[in-house]
Amino acid sequence: MTTETNLNDPLTEWCGHSGAVVDVVSGQEIIECVRCGFRHVVPLPTVDSLIETYATEYYRDEKPAYLIHAGEDYEWATLNYRDRLDMLTAHLSVGQRSLLDIGSGPGLFLKFAADCGWRVHGIDPSIQAAAHTREMGLPVTQAFFGSENVGDLGTFDVVHMNNMLEHVPNPRELVEKASxxxxxxxxxxxxxxxxxNPLQEALRDKGGFDPWWIVPSHHLNYFTFDSLNRLLTAAGFRVLSQTTSFPMELFLLMGDNYVGDDALGRSCHNKRKQFELLLQRAGQGNLRRELYEVFAKLGLGREAIVIAQKA
Ligand SMILES: [Zn+2]
Structure with a gap:
């Protein structure tokens, strides 16, 4: 079960955000925010204070191996990109093939979508990531989405935001702006x-793990399927489908403690790649996709991935 608010938990209030303190990591409190409906760090940094970090430092300091690994992972990554586009096209008409990717990173998903015939545009604050996207001949705006210098992007059939909302101090505002x-x-x-998620909580409760998933230097917000769906509903969307990626916590539960061990983490990642690619090659891609939809229904899986439509 996820952590439940206990009447004995200390309460924190900060600039209109308030809720029980569910964790304190690196001196930063994580609250179950009543106003936002999801867990987040308090105090939240300003957008301005994050611009420098994400413009120059993030891919240099936090993701230096990203492109090397992206090369090694290409075949596996395209499985995921294919799944993502298939999930979207299931809800679109034939003529609807344009996509705005907010937080597009080095542009690998954009490239895949463009190669599949989509009209694409990326936005990313990182100078290095935007340069990589441009080198592939794809349109990208190097900026923080939500800032004044984004310019007139027009409209798209899909707005895609992957591994982005956990980094920003104003997710609800960005979802409304994206709409x-x-x-x-x-x-x-x-x-x-x-x-x-339940597997993380089991590892914390009985496995001797500290909450390793809390990284307040970069992740300000901590979503579940429920809290992400609540945010989307509050922003005027109707949730259509949800899925996830492999529940990496299974490795921890089986004794492969990759927390803080990058080499073992990479090894576990390679095992899940092998699992997914082998099923695919065996013609059982649908089984993999259905399995991950079931994981999502149970609140499991490494990511919460949700598709929603303007209500
Ligand atoms: Zn809040």
Whole structure:
């Protein structure tokens, strides 16, 4: 079960955000925020204070191996990209093939979608990531989405935000702003880490683990399927479908403690890649997709991935 608010938990209030303190990591409190409906760090940094970090430091300091690994992972990654586009097209008409990727990173998903015939545009604050996207000949705006210098992007059939909302101090505002870039019957697709999930809680309660998923230096918000769906509903969306990625906590439960061990983490990642690719090669891609939809229904899986439509 996820952590439940206990009447004995200390309460914190900060600038209109208030709720029980569910964890304190690196001196930063995580609250179950009553106003936002999801867990987040308090105090929250300002957008301005994050711009420098994400413009220059993130891919240099936090993700230095990203592109090397992306090369090694290409075949596996395209499985996921294919799944993502298939999930979207299931809810779109034949002519609806345009996609705005907010937090597009180095542009690998954009490239895949463009190669599949989609009209695409990326936005990312990182100078290095935007340069990589441009080198592949794809349109990208190097900026923080929500800032004044984004310019006129127009509308798209899909707005995609993967591993982005956990980083920003104003997710609800960004989802509402993203919805203004959607064409009629357009879809939003959001992927975030699925945190405080039942397997993580089991490892914390009985496995001797500290809550390793809390990284307040970069992750300000901690969503579950329920809290992400609540945010989307509050922002005027109707949730259409949800899925997840492999529940990496299974490795921890089986004794492979990759927390803080990058080499073992990479090894576990390679095992899940092997699992997914082998099923695919065996013609059982549908089984994999259905399995992950079932995991999502149970609140499990490493990510909460949700597709929703403007209500
Ligand atoms: Zn809040």
């Amino acid at each position: 203004t870039h959607l064409s009629e019957n357009g879809l939003i697709c959001i992927g975030v880490p699925n945190d405080y």
